[in-house]
Amino acid sequence: MAGRHWVAEETALWASDSVVGPLAGQLAHHPVTNRDLDRSLECLEELASLRAWVDAQEAKLLARISELTVASFTGQGYARPVAEERGESLTAAEVGTVLRVPEGSAGKLVEQAKLLVNFFPATVEALQLGRISRRHAVTVAQECCGVPEHEVPGFEEQLLEIARTTTVPKLGHRARRLRERLHPEALGVRREKKARERCVMVEPDRDGMAWLSAYLPAEAAYGIAHRLDTTARTLQRPDEDRTLGQLRADVFADLLTHTCATDPTVTADGTAGRTDRLSEGYRGIRARVFVTVPVMTLLGGDQPAELDGYGPIDGETARRLAGHAPSFTRLLTHPETGVVLSVGRTRYRPPxxxxxxxxxxxxxxxxxxxxxxxxxxxxxxxxxxxxxxxxxxxxxxxxxxxxxxxxxxxxxxxxxxxxxxxxxxxxxxxxxxxxxxxxxxxxxxxxxx
Structure with a gap:
């Protein structure tokens, strides 16, 4: 532990303003030596090793917390399967509140920790020694799942060798190729099982934006990407000021928010043309959410409104949703006091x-x-x-x-x-x-x- 503290203190000193600040101001007059650069990289390497050690200790603690929680139920006479089910839920709830992460994320951390600690001690040791990162360790453990038990030690060793010298995406790519040679279950059967987990997730981002992602069978995901790319490229013209990335995003939004069955790349007169811009394509939205709109914003002001589950949205977007999307429940607030003046009419029962x-x-x-x-x-x-x-x-x-x-x-x-x-x-x-x-x-x- 003393060595770990020294690494942390030394790295913090080297990266502190007292070293980096003056150095940055002197670069024009004093060329950086190879030793300066090398020492900075050494500190970065040591810091990564320290982070890996911390991740290994966290994994052990998470696995122990889970086992203690399950044990509290088995001690009350619950059957092991029931105790494990309840224990997993409560462990995620406890860990999520301590680490201040969503319960689903906490549950995933606990699940990965138990997998590593209970079944892959060699991978945990490599993580503890700083030879691999946590992401590498999780990838190794997950790729080993399903491989015949007698093949796992050798397969794990091969993956650890790869993990020490390559990135996580390349490790995953090579692991999948190696895994197919050893896995006893046909790929089609495994794909059918995983397809049951398909889902769509939305994550809010800053400045009125959000991320939308989908977990799909590979052929569906790549098929969608190909269609978006092909459609977007047909819209590239000399007078088109949108980038290819923006076009893909606009085509994606148009296809999912339009209520019409027509091709979004064809104009009303039947000729090929540009899709509606993203700001013009909301008329197909059919979502039941609250839009809290200050009265003055509804009348043309610029005070931000609130989109339920996301946060502040600009006044123009709020007016469009409130006026043209009937399934949105509009909530009006007083411009000064914020007192709710009207909650509209919804399906909820009395009161x-x-x-x-x-x-x-x-x-x-x-x-x-x-x-x-x-x-x-x-x-x-x-x-x-x-x-x-x-x-x-x-x-x-x-x-x-x-x-x-x-x-x-x-x-x-x-x-x-x-x-x-x-x-x-x-x-x-x-x-x-x-x-x-x-x-x-x-x-x-x-x-x-």
Missing amino acids: KDLQDWVRVRDRTCRHPGCNRLAAGCEIDHTIPWHQGGHTRADNLAALCKRHHMFKSEGLWHYTQSTEGTIQATSFAGRIYTTEPEADPAQAQAPPPF
Whole structure:
């Protein structure tokens, strides 16, 4: 451990402003020596080794936490399969809150840690010694899965040799080729199993943008990419100012948001032409989400609006969604106080306005770290109805089905000292406080009922 501390301190000193700052200012007058550059690279290499060591210790801890959680259920008389299922869910919840990562990401970390620690000690050792990175280690372990048991040690050794000298993508590519020679199950059968996991994910980004990704069978993914590329290239003309990347993105958006069945590359008169620009192609959107629009923005102002699950969007986009997408629920707020003036009409049952108010206030599930949109959550009484709890804003919160189940079964406990402020007590007894994500003025305004 002492050696590890020395590496950290030495690297921090070498990379500090006291060294880098003056050096940067003197470059024009004092040429950098090979020793300066070499020492910086040595520190970078040592830092990568230290990071790998930390990742190895984290993997061991995560595996142990999971085993301890499962053991707490087996000790209560649960059968091992049931104990493991519950233990995995609660481990992800505990780890997610400690590391401040989404529960799904925490579960993935725990799953990878257990795989490494329980089945691939040689890979964990290589990681601990800093010979490979965590991403390399996970790739080695995952590629070994499914290989005949007696072949695994030799296959793992081959992959570790490759991992020490190459990047993760190249390691994966070579591993897949080697794996096909050893895997006892036909590729078609494995593909059919993995295809059951297909999904689409959306991730918000800055400045009004977001990432949309899909996990699909390879032929479908590459087929889609080929169609987007081919269509985009047909739109490249001397008068076209969009790049090929922008054209691909616009074709992708047009194909998924247009309600018409016509070819998006053909104009109304039947001639080939440019697709609608991305800003003009929203008329096909059919999503049930909230768009919170300040009154003055609706009238032409530039104050940002709020798109449920994402955050601030520009006024022009908000006006377009509020005016032309009937499935969007428009929420109007006072331009100064933020008090909700109208929540429109939705499908939620009585007291309808109160449920809408809670969803707008909470934005997401109120379990610590959960990002599931409140629109898809259940409105739960913090103090249960059968225990005397009231149906009012300061006793209601959005909880997704998973975390509602945690509460109902007594695995997690929640209290609400003031409206919107939730204190959650975990299975391990840790306490986490979460605040609503809505604007303070909005959160303090009385419910619209």
